[in-house]
Amino acid sequence: MLISFEGIDGCGKSTQINLLKLHFNEKGIVFSVFREPGGTAISEKIRSLLLHETHDMDPVTELLLFSAARSQLISEKVIPLLKKNHIVILDRFFDSTTAYQGFGRGSADLKSIHTLNRLAAHTIKPDLTFYLKIDPAAAANRISSGSKDRMENAGSNFFKSVSDGYDQLAKGESRFHVLDAEQKPEAIHDEIVAIIGDFLQSREQGAANKTWKEV
Numbered sequence: 016m017l018i019s020f021e022g023i024d025g026c027g028k029s030t031q032i033n034l035l036k037l038h039f040n041e042k043g044i045v046f047s048v049f050r051e052p053g054g055t056a057i058s059e060k061i062r063s064l065l066l067h068e069t070h071d072m073d074p075v076t077e078l079l080l081f082s083a084a085r086s087q088l089i090s091e092k093v094i095p096l097l098k099k100n101h102i103v104i105l106d107r108f109f110d111s112t113t114a115y116q117g118f119g120r121g122s123a124d125l126k127s128i129h130t131l132n133r134l135a136a137h138t139i140k141p142d143l144t145f146y147l148k149i150d151p152a153a154a155a156n157r158i159s160s161g162s163k164d165r166m167e168n169a170g171s172n173f174f175k176s177v178s179d180g181y182d183q184l185a186k187g188e189s190r191f192h193v194l195d196a197e198q199k200p201e202a203i204h205d206e207i208v209a210i211i212g213d214f215l216q217s218r219e220q221g222a223a224n225k226t227w228k229e230v
């Protein structure tokens with residue numbers, strides 16, 4: 016099972032991922048978490064270029080580097096774990112590219128971004144995507160001004176476009192679950208656990224039906 020977390024910078028993704036890790040640990044569930052960009056030696060090097068490089072980066076270069084980091088992570092780590100039936104949690108996945116590079120930067124047309132996303136993801140998709148929706152101004156207040164990385168410095172108009180992009184994506188696919196990120200963290204966590212529980216239950220029922228049919 017593949018779960019992705021999405022949202023603009025400052026939406027509280029890390030807090031929710033940490034709460035979910037604690038929950039899975041308590042239940043004895045085997046899982047792995049990876050952040051994007053990152054998660055492999057090559058992808059972490061690309062991450063440094065993307066986030067800490069101070070020179071101007073061409074938007075297409077940026078798009079291709081995020082995609083390159085993703086391709087390495089998915090082929091080296093994620094697909095082998097999914098084949099072993101592990102739960103994999105991704106702290107961002109290709110929806111970030113659509114929202115940030117597609118809607119935010121306008122690095123390329125959405126059709127090209129979709130094609131590139133499919134390639135870099137080796138055609139896999141999340142089963143569930145949790146989109147932590149927050150007002151961009153509220154999110155900006157959560158990010159301390161001293162420690163901003165290259166993306167976080169992009170400005171309020173950029174984050175408004177990224178946020179609109181996520182809203183559009185969420186309307187298009189049933190794997191998206193939109194969560195009000197301005198609620199208390201525990202309340203958001205409870206919603207996430209309930210959605211995962213429902214998903215696993217319906218998948219089990221699907222599998223049970225299949226076995227029954229095969230018998």
Ligand code: TYD
Pocket residue numbers: 023024025028029050051052066081082106107108109111112113115116164166167
């Ligand atoms: P990170 O410090 O991991 O931020 P966060 O905790 O908000 O995920 O930095 C990742 C940054 O890269 C973040 O600003 C979102 C951006 N990003 C893209 O622009 N495109 C992408 O495809 C991905 C994966 C991330």
